[in-house]
Amino acid sequence: MNIAAKSDTADASVVSHKITMVEAVNLALARAMQEDENVVVLGEDVGVNGGVFRATVNLREEFGLKRVMDTPLAETLIAGMAIGMAAQGIRPVAEIQFMGFIYATMEQIVSHASRMRNRTRGRLSCPMVLRAPFGGGIHAPEHHSESTETLFAHIPGLRVVIPSSPRRAYGLLLAAIRNDDPVVFLEPKRIYRASSQDVTDDGQALPLDTCFTLREGTDITLVSWGAMIQETLQAADQLLEQDISAEVIDVASISPLDMATIRTSVAKTGRCCIVHEAARTHGVGAEIAAELSESSLFDLKAPVSRVTGYDTVMPYYRNEMHYMPTVERICEAATILMEEGL
Amino acid sequence: MMQKTFDFFIPYNRFMNEQGKLEQALPEWSRDQERLIEAYETMVLIRNFDQKVVALQRTGKMGTYPSILGQEAIGVAVGQTMRKDDVLIPYYRDLPAQYLRGVRLVETLLYWGGDERGSQYQHCPEDFPNCVPISTQMCHAAGVATAFKIRGEKRAAVVTCGDGATSKGDFLESLNVAGVWQLPMVIVVNNNQWAISTPRKVQSAGQTIAQKAIGAGIEGIQVDGNDYFAISDAVQHALEKAHAGKGATLIEAISYRLGDHTTADDATRYRSKEDLKAGWEKEPIQRLRHYLLSQNLWSESQEKELQNKSTKIIETAVSDYLNTPPEPPESMFDHLFADMPAPLIEQRIDVKSLAGPGGTQQGSH
Ligand SMILES: Cc1ncc(C[n+]2csc(CCOP(=O)(O)OP(=O)(O)O)c2C)c(N)n1
Numbered sequence A: 001m002n003i004a005a006k007s008d009t010a011d012a013s014v015v016s017h018k019i020t021m022v023e024a025v026n027l028a029l030a031r032a033m034q035e036d037e038n039v040v041v042l043g044e045d046v047g048v049n050g051g052v053f054r055a056t057v058n059l060r061e062e063f064g065l066k067r068v069m070d071t072p073l074a075e076t077l078i079a080g081m082a083i084g085m086a087a088q089g090i091r092p093v094a095e096i097q098f099m100g101f102i103y104a105t106m107e108q109i110v111s112h113a114s115r116m117r118n119r120t121r122g123r124l125s126c127p128m129v130l131r132a133p134f135g136g137g138i139h140a141p142e143h144h145s146e147s148t149e150t151l152f153a154h155i156p157g158l159r160v161v162i163p164s165s166p167r168r169a170y171g172l173l174l175a176a177i178r179n180d181d182p183v184v185f186l187e188p189k190r191i192y193r194a195s196s197q198d199v200t201d202d203g204q205a206l207p208l209d210t211c212f213t214l215r216e217g218t219d220i221t222l223v224s225w226g227a228m229i230q231e232t233l234q235a236a237d238q239l240l241e242q243d244i245s246a247e248v249i250d251v252a253s254i255s256p257l258d259m260a261t262i263r264t265s266v267a268k269t270g271r272c273c274i275v276h277e278a279a280r281t282h283g284v285g286a287e288i289a290a291e292l293s294e295s296s297l298f299d300l301k302a303p304v305s306r307v308t309g310y311d312t313v314m315p316y317y318r319n320e321m322h323y324m325p326t327v328e329r330i331c332e333a334a335t336i337l338m339e340e341g342l
Numbered sequence B: 001m002m003q004k005t006f007d008f009f010i011p012y013n014r015f016m017n018e019q020g021k022l023e024q025a026l027p028e029w030s031r032d033q034e035r036l037i038e039a040y041e042t043m044v045l046i047r048n049f050d051q052k053v054v055a056l057q058r059t060g061k062m063g064t065y066p067s068i069l070g071q072e073a074i075g076v077a078v079g080q081t082m083r084k085d086d087v088l089i090p091y092y093r094d095l096p097a098q099y100l101r102g103v104r105l106v107e108t109l110l111y112w113g114g115d116e117r118g119s120q121y122q123h124c125p126e127d128f129p130n131c132v133p134i135s136t137q138m139c140h141a142a143g144v145a146t147a148f149k150i151r152g153e154k155r156a157a158v159v160t161c162g163d164g165a166t167s168k169g170d171f172l173e174s175l176n177v178a179g180v181w182q183l184p185m186v187i188v189v190n191n192n193q194w195a196i197s198t199p200r201k202v203q204s205a206g207q208t209i210a211q212k213a214i215g216a217g218i219e220g221i222q223v224d225g226n227d228y229f230a231i232s233d234a235v236q237h238a239l240e241k242a243h244a245g246k247g248a249t250l251i252e253a254i255s256y257r258l259g260d261h262t263t264a265d266d267a268t269r270y271r272s273k274e275d276l277k278a279g280w281e282k283e284p285i286q287r288l289r290h291y292l293l294s295q296n297l298w299s300e301s302q303e304k305e306l307q308n309k310s311t312k313i314i315e316t317a318v319s320d321y322l323n324t325p326p327e328p329p330e331s332m333f334d335h336l337f338a339d340m341p342a343p344l345i346e347q348r349i350d351v352k353s354l355a356g357p358g359g360t361q362q363g364s365h
């Protein structure tokens, strides 16, 4: 990448474009690759095909074979190689085609990526990103719809980040790539193309380990992330019609978890409902509820509640909508908190 | 002085060329005319069915579906050759094998149509369901084969996978143990030249996939997987070996994926017209038909009859599928554990009450 080309992109960056979340992912990848020649992309079908969701489209044409690598079909390899590259100062962004196929990477993530820095007392580290689309609601086949972010959230030394809009996808992915530690970046594929948003390609990252308050309110705090932000915002709209003012927080960084923002909000509203698509038990919602019970008991006017997926295997698509939290379920839970409250 | 410590070669076999002309004398078993007719009829039925499933997906009545277009001979060979008491551990492109083993077409439709009952096979109680996480089934096959060995049963575990799957550790780990423990295992690799957009040569620099067997100390053979005789003969040989306690065999069946990877894929993005055209020239059905016609084992009137019969079978399966109401939503709880744990009972009630009386009708195909 030469300097002249770089400043060309800087000029172009002033313009903002209405783009979808998957386009924002692509834009952030291109941006990061332009800025830092150490950033490389690898994975199955990411090159010639541009990714099965088109997230890496045109990157191979723009940055060449050496920086956009179609790998053999081998997830353990992809994660393990990313660790090796990262320890060498490359910044790999590895794509796992679907979260359902990420489990083979677990050993590499748990035993190596997340603890290389600690094991070597900072001598080696793993500045790598593992991207994977996740979540239900797109009528996908078996193993293509689960939300298992909590498995990764429980690993010390690992960041887990989930965007919920095109703009946050752009800013958070840039931050994840620039971050000096391993990040699992989970992309809610149900909203990959659900809507478009003006995104400015200005290279501005968003902060990691910070929640985003999407809407201010005074009666109840609704906490969610990923695709469920859609339902949560709709629920907030409906609640307003019942004169219930809901604050909506997008956690975005599942780990490390920014409890300060959630606590401050709950101190104001006194009520909290956590919404997630993942199974209920041992989910990230349980952690947030536990934190609130430790720190905010006397701010709470009602028990913390959760609207989540069930503790079942994600049903195949004919019945998946019965698994997913709905606007109605969120509204009902919120209304109960308002009625039950002190 | 440097000496040769070991040398290997990988046989490649085929009996019949692309035009259905024999290149060598057929094996003994091929005198069984009924078997040849059944093979041909099944290939035609399954191809018509497969294309019907793609059409259902295009009209919104089916989920994402991986067509087996052009790879019918492999599955037919596996399905015909296996004994009923062998166990099939398939991947997801084994429709003909599953059909011949008793998986009903309506079950296949239900599975890809988003209904768990599609894996509740009525007629093959021990066969494994489709396996979507690539290559993971290889290890199950080693386990099934080990179970046979523990009990001293002369049965075989037959496992299939694609060319892409051979790049995973699971594949090599399974081959390895199959060699060390002399497992009664038959591994059939459907080398259809593609793993989504990734061509065969990107998976491995090895000249053949079959040679991966050598590293594990088992037999590896490559055959023309579009030549019904070659693939059947290889599977039969491997099964006889497994049943006789003589260990595992890896069969690399060379074929070609004539369709998109799945209905969610568009192969024109990464595959040239010429490549596809060359693939069509090698497809398996035409050449078997030519052979059968040349031997007077088949006629145009039989062909017509077969097409009519196939259409009826397919229409019945499709209408059974479309008329199968979805399971009630609370069914998501009913098969998780042998005994339902108390916390789930409450959640089950919740799902049921939320779905309401009309809830069971909501799940469309
Ligand atoms: C572990 C895993 N990784 C990725 C995928 C996504 N995926 C589905 S099929 C496929 C290609 C498989 O190619 P191959 O093994 O050659 O079988 P084919 O589909 O060509 O028959 C991929 C990458 C998956 N299902 N499982």
Ligand SMILES: [Mg+2]
Binding pocket: B162, B163, B164, B190, B191, B192, B193, B194, B195, B196
């Ligand atoms: Mg293949």
